[in-house]
Amino acid sequence: QLQLQESGPGLVKPSETLSLTCTVSGGSINSSSHYWGWLRQSPGKGLEWIGSFYYSGSTQDNPSLKSRVTISADTSKNQFSLKLSSVTVADTAVYYCARQEEGPLDHWGQGTLVTVSS
Amino acid sequence: EIVLTQSPATLSLSPGERATLSCRASQSVSRYLAWYQQKPGQAPRLLIHDASNRATGIPARFSGSGSGTDFTLTISSLEPEDFAVYYCQQRSNWPGVTFGGGTKVEIK
Numbered sequence: 001q002l003q004l005q006e007s008g009p010g011l012v013k014p015s016e017t018l019s020l021t022c023t024v025s026g027g028s029i030n031s032s033s034h035y036w037g038w039l040r041q042s043p044g045k046g047l048e049w050i051g052s053f054y055y056s057g058s059t060q061d062n063p064s065l066k067s068r069v070t071i072s073a074d075t076s077k078n079q080f081s082l083k084l085s086s087v088t089v090a091d092t093a094v095y096y097c098a099r100q101e102e103g104p105l106d107h108w109g110q111g112t113l114v115t116v117s118s
Numbered sequence: 119e120i121v122l123t124q125s126p127a128t129l130s131l132s133p134g135e136r137a138t139l140s141c142r143a144s145q146s147v148s149r150y151l152a153w154y155q156q157k158p159g160q161a162p163r164l165l166i167h168d169a170s171n172r173a174t175g176i177p178a179r180f181s182g183s184g185s186g187t188d189f190t191l192t193i194s195s196l197e198p199e200d201f202a203v204y205y206c207q208q209r210s211n212w213p214g215v216t217f218g219g220g221t222k223v224e225i226k
Contacts, residue, residue, distance in 0.1 A: 046217060046220065054213075103212065104164050105164060106164050108162060
């Protein structure tokens with residue numbers, strides 16, 4: 001059974017870089033059938049797509065985040081990661097990783113709360 | 119960017135009643151629309167994809183319909199575990215996706 005698990009610091013200071021890792025078990029991120037995505041959810045902005053990784057190494061991210069996003073993967077560990085630079089209080093949210101079929105997101109991690117505060 | 123508008127914001131119903139949730143897109147999304155259920159403290163769970171296809175393990179009381187700009191999620195007879203928030207999602211810039219603002223189904 002496919003499982004995803006987010007990990008990383010729960011508290012980040014303003015202007016610093018948020019770093020999260022998603023560990024996938026029960027399936028491989030080296031799959032031509034899926035993208036692997038990062039999303040977040042905050043009370044003010046609802047559910048928001050951050051960016052996605054494809055096994056070929058290509059990535060795409062949400063233009064609204066103004067090039068602050070870096071997504072990478074370590075296929076040997078079956079993990080993919082998110083870095084969000086220059087964070088502000090507005091980046092406080094629950095962050096999720098998810099597997100993307102061609103359209104829907106069919107498996108999600110449990111989510112991790114990241115608070116931006118000094 | 120395609121905007122998804124969900125209505126109503128809150129639906130107050132009793133167990134056993136029928137729930138009808140609406141999602142309207144600002145432009146046609148063909149049938150590329152999905153529905154999710156989210157309970158407090160949990161991640162969203164995929165219910166319906168491609169407008170009307172139930173995801174694996176989803177009970178038959180959940181059904182989806184629509185195409186183009188107007189979509190409906192119907193729960194034929196509410197069970198206690200169905201009281202939650204429901205979101206619609208479209209994939210016009212896949213892998214980029216956007217979500218509606220959600221409909222909360224609460225116990226009357």
